[in-house]
Amino acid sequence: MSINADTANIGDYETTYRDFKLEVPEFYNFGYDTVDKWGEDPNHRAMLWVDEDGSERTLSYAYFRDRSNQVVNALHSLGMRKGDRVMIVMPRVPEWWESLLGMIKSGIIALPGTTQLTPKDITYRLQSSRARAIITDVENAPKFEESLPDCPGIDFRIIVGGQREGWLNFADLVDKAAITVSPEVKVQTSSSDPMLLYFTSGTTGYPKMVLHTHSSYPIGHYGTGTFWLDLKPNDLHWNLSDTGWAKAAWSSFFGPLICGAGMFVHNTKGKYSAKLTMDLLSKYAVTSFCAPPTAYRMLVADDISGFDTRHLRSCVGAGEPLNPEVIEIWKNITGHTIRDGYGQTETCLLVGNFPGMEVKVGSMGKPAPGYVVDVLDDDGNPALPNKEGDIGVRIKPNRPVGLFQEYWNNPEATNASIRGDWYLTGDRAYRDEDGYLWFVGRADDVILSAGYRIGPFEVESALVEHPAVMESAVVAKPEPTRGEIVKAFVILKPGIEGTPELVTEIQDFVKHLTAPYKYPREIEFVKELPKTISGKIRRIELRDQEKAKYQSEHQ
Template sequence: MTMDKEHHHSEDRTSPADAWADARAMIDAPDGSINIAYEAIDRHVEQGHGEDIAMLWLGKTGSRLPFTYADLADASGRLANVLAAHGLTKGDSVFALMGRVPELYVTALGTLKAGMIFTPLFSAFGPEPIQTRMEIGSANVLVTTAELYKRKIAGWRDQIPSLRLVLILGDDAPEGCVALGPAMAAASPSFQTVRTGPEDPALIHFTSGTTGKPKGAVHVHNAVVYHAFSGRYALDLTPGTIYWCTADPGWVTGTSYGIIAPLVNRVTMIVDEAEFDLDRWYSTVQNEKVEVWYSAPTAIRMMMRSGADAAAPYDFSSIRFLASVGEPLNPEAVIWSEKVFGQPFHDNWWQTETGGIMIANRPGMTVRPGSMGQPMPGIEAGIVERGEQGLAELGSGQVGELALRPGWPSMMRAYLHEQARYDKCFVDGWYLSGDLALRDADGYFWFVGRADDLIKTSGHLIGPFEVESALIEHPAVAEAGVIGIPDETAGEIVKAYVTLNPGYDPDAQLERELRGHARKKLGPAVAPREVIFRKTLPKTRSGKIMRRLLKARELGLPEGDISTLESDES
């Protein structure tokens, strides 16, 4: 299926050196310093594009606020001055916890402008995931709302000694916090962007591990080189393009391609405060004349489920490119979108750790429904397996681990405080992704599955350990094992198996109570949808719960190697 106008040829075998030289030519790094906020905002204003619309914000209740590049330059300058006035300096750590409101985008840009490190948190997280991430990231500043502060932060704020300042949106703040409204109004909009070097940390994104705590992936200012490049070549972002990335900045897509790549490429980005609503989404595409739309398979499957008739009243003629990321996009969705929108969704693949799109169905490529596409220019990808002699690269059609040659600009530079865990990702000159895939004879890559236990639900990556830990905190629960179960809409849903402490009865009331407990601790995106009571859980002799076995039994799959299994009764 060849669909769109020919922009860039798919058989692009650009060498990395040539690719990064092309990419660097897209940005303006004066005197060897490089700062994401300068590339995203200030240089456009300096070049006479200050009145271009940078962001069109759509409020839940129907408000529609445009922000020019000059507006964002002023607001981010004020925010940087507020941080500086409180004694914060280059390298300090700023966390943001709020919905998709304009202040979130201003906080991201102002933090980077001040040479500080920006970490977005998903506002639906419960108190524990927030506290864990702020501890690991040694948060110095939190920007949030009064309501989120009271509900999720106030109870444990004093347990984070690094936290020096809490800024609260609006004109009033609880005791011990600072109201952002008056502070911004009193601050000067002019701020000399802090000189940051290519390797200075800029962003920390947390990703769940299969065991232990979430990992904080560190990205540097030089990543903007790849954000600019991939935004142009994978998503067709050009100056003036009306672009809508539906991802929340609490997840890496919503920052890399919901803030940085679009602004660096001088587009007009749509930001919708509301959650998914079919008619609202279709109306937005029609009324705002969206040209490039980047979304997730969960949302696309929800659109499909509503049928072509629901889409029929709307005019989608403005769309020139559709892209999807988050988990593999089923072939039916690609074919369906071509019928309904006149364009196929172009799937692509990348990770929190890669910082940007690595493999893509790019504009002008022939889309193979179900494939994640081909490596981007400058990216060398392979399928490898571990052998006695180290890593061996596999031929076409063979399933192995998807690996990349390190060195692209947006590659993570560390996992915070976890050097050994970081080093394990790099073997024999490859970055190992932990994803299983195969490459066909024509160089298209196809996702097969996770090499570990991570659960992907509605585009969110969930580590079972985090959910199990929360369940075990309930007095009734002795042990918990958590797995993902395939689900047509969400990709996977979280399902928990628990054994109970003596004196508790496995009944419907307790099941509801445990789900409520998990929702309160973790937030609805992460909590299990179902809790199953068991006398025992399958475990290895060393005491590790075998989630793989739980999943195999749940889905009627082969149980595989159970040589390390303790005897169990399910």
């Protein structure tokens, strides 16, 4: 991989944006070609890991080099081969990084998933991907076992952190494997070979599978780590994201590992605590911090003025729009401006506020080096300044390195995301006279709540399985802390009365049927839903209604 630019600093944004180019080699493997190179220094820190009980481990790049090699050999001994698919669901434990690196080295396609998935979610993902194996922890193994009768293609079950009948123990399997990979076992991966499958929610149907290659995320995230996160080899970078989300790939895996930075990882299963976050930032001298707007809102709502943030030099936020008020309060307390960024599961960082660049508070920033990003009008042409339109990424004549390859096994969805020479992100924005992009909203009905991307179809499907529910519509309702919450409009079956007790019952029902973060935090019982002539629910009408109510109440 070669870069045609001074990538050590983006202080001169215009020059860097103009000159930056990524040249993708024919063959590339992130594990062997990047992570292992940093491991040549046996003392180079890769991770400072802190468990819930306060126990600590410091792990080097050399450790991850050797341990991922052992994973390669262990998987090969089971008969796993390049192109096989493995679902990986774990909390923030080192084995997640070891496994993912080992799969990348093996040419095995990884399917990361959040620990909040339910058996129904897992069944869909295993069936859709035709996965051959599972790697998960003791706590999540029972959910997979509920899915297995409907997923006969699973050949291997590997468990981390304990023993369970019918499962191979990760430590037993990996510890005995060799720490070097022989030429007979080592595979060569083309830059265009498939590497990762992420599931992303949409407004219709179940989640789509986003396919990334051995170049699109590993090489594409060079700009994410270098330009936006601004990471250096001596940094200690903390990203709050759960391992199951693409944001972890951005900021807990490729971004920092590309730059040789150290990662701070706090393995907690408890409720988010602003005080604990500040305690850890201070105690462990974290230098770079990445968090969703919800976390920043909770932090500034607490009294965090007494904490030591002298080591902190870089703060970024992504996942949903960040309130200007939060940015100002955080800066007054810590001295640092939160630099907003924008991208998707399908992309690397597309737009950002970069170090050395003037930050317009509330703006997403400017296009990242390596991308042509613009706001398009209804005819597919760049819109005039301050005119709202669709966010588009130019893919012709040159396709950006950091763009996903396709929605796997879904050519209709892939084609629907293209308009002429542009890939459409599905979001709306406007561009000001200085080239800064300002987020307006989503072009579809996807709900962004506390950084989670929630498709209404999934929640509606769960709701109608409740015996009292006849029909439902799910939309985003504005909410100060989470940005948006899931609100459900529900038509009950004849003869059933809507009561507060029924609201709680339906909410609990949805929590057990799908991932808990998707449940409707507010339910309104209605007699009818707005629909088009063809019978489609007009969610936009309900969403606008909730937005108008919110604005009226907060004027």
